[in-house]
Amino acid sequence: MTPDPIQRLTAELAKLPGIGEKTAQRLAFHVLRAKADYARDLAKALVDVVEKVRLCSVCCSLTEADPCAVCLDPRRDGRLLCVVESVPDLLAVERTREFRGRYHVLHGALSPLDGIGPDQLRIKELLARLGGSEVVEEVIVATNPDIEGEATALYLTRLLRPAGVRVTRIAQGVPMGGDLEYADQVTLARALSGRREI
Amino acid sequence: MTPDPIQRLTAELAKLPGIGEKTAQRLAFHVLRAKADYARDLAKALVDVVEKVRLCSVCCSLTEADPCAVCLDPRRDGRLLCVVESVPDLLAVERTREFRGRYHVLHGALSPLDGIGPDQLRIKELLARLGGSEVVEEVIVATNPDIEGEATALYLTRLLRPAGVRVTRIAQGVPMGGDLEYADQVTLARALSGRREI
Numbered sequence: 001m002t003p004d005p006i007q008r009l010t011a012e013l014a015k016l017p018g019i020g021e022k023t024a025q026r027l028a029f030h031v032l033r034a035k036a037d038y039a040r041d042l043a044k045a046l047v048d049v050v051e052k053v054r055l056c057s058v059c060c061s062l063t064e065a066d067p068c069a070v071c072l073d074p075r076r077d078g079r080l081l082c083v084v085e086s087v088p089d090l091l092a093v094e095r096t097r098e099f100r101g102r103y104h105v106l107h108g109a110l111s112p113l114d115g116i117g118p119d120q121l122r123i124k125e126l127l128a129r130l131g132g133s134e135v136v137e138e139v140i141v142a143t144n145p146d147i148e149g150e151a152t153a154l155y156l157t158r159l160l161r162p163a164g165v166r167v168t169r170i171a172q173g174v175p176m177g178g179d180l181e182y183a184d185q186v187t188l189a190r191a192l193s194g195r196r197e198i
Numbered sequence: 199m200t201p202d203p204i205q206r207l208t209a210e211l212a213k214l215p216g217i218g219e220k221t222a223q224r225l226a227f228h229v230l231r232a233k234a235d236y237a238r239d240l241a242k243a244l245v246d247v248v249e250k251v252r253l254c255s256v257c258c259s260l261t262e263a264d265p266c267a268v269c270l271d272p273r274r275d276g277r278l279l280c281v282v283e284s285v286p287d288l289l290a291v292e293r294t295r296e297f298r299g300r301y302h303v304l305h306g307a308l309s310p311l312d313g314i315g316p317d318q319l320r321i322k323e324l325l326a327r328l329g330g331s332e333v334v335e336e337v338i339v340a341t342n343p344d345i346e347g348e349a350t351a352l353y354l355t356r357l358l359r360p361a362g363v364r365v366t367r368i369a370q371g372v373p374m375g376g377d378l379e380y381a382d383q384v385t386l387a388r389a390l391s392g393r394r395e396i
Binding site for chain 1: 216
């Protein structure tokens, strides 16, 4: 009953994460009702993003120009390197306006069950930076506080510490604005063991 | 911080209904992580849908070939015409497998506050069908059971009844599988006033 092009668009949209068959159909009809320019603009933006965006050859972040703006910025402190799993994580750190060092994006975390070992991550590139012309004094491991992120942090620590670089981990504890009553056990246990002198 | 193409894609995706800024960014990064073919396939599907899909010149439904498959199908009963607000509504009626007549899609409902009067809907086309070579005996008004849909149903009834055609409205009452305790007052009042001999 539905014309073929609408069915194909629905099928493609349904491949996006969090978009089910029904939402995909609603979006497809929305695209049809919107001005024809909208579909073309969105189509162009999609093709542009895969054609123009590439990995920065230094930090492996996503960029249009290589090296990326952060790696080129002389005001950023190259002695501090923040290792993150993904570019959205990098953007989250950047939003704090607290960090003025540089980044390294792993593009994932160790997860043997999913077939993701050290070779699937950008760890080679990280080692090359530390052994290269950059003078890095501290590597802040800002992987996610979940099983994969913790495993990756441990792996990186064992790999980097012998090379004489200081390896630190972002603090884990109760989130600001949270309520101890509703904090989960693991988080509260970490908050206790990670306590600091006031 | 985010490369321009990703920002543009995020902005375009955020124009979709129900997709906020944050979801749009998540989708944009997903597109980047997916195979490059995916972005191109989705882009092609978007352009195709606006270039290949048009209105059926008979029923105003969406179709690739004009007239649409339903209007051409000789097994459908042309004496029965189901008037719906939108193509998704048409598909919902079609899914019941209860209706073997033909359709007419209004592409909206009367809503003076939004500037949608009879001229903005496909009512001229409906009148042309009734006055043309088609022999229509009954028009089933299947607009939504909300204020705009009810107003549209009333408007169509006043317009079509003098022309000698039978105008009916889909039944309103408690939905199947529902619970009287949780039915709203208006629905239950409609169910009572619309009661039928068992």
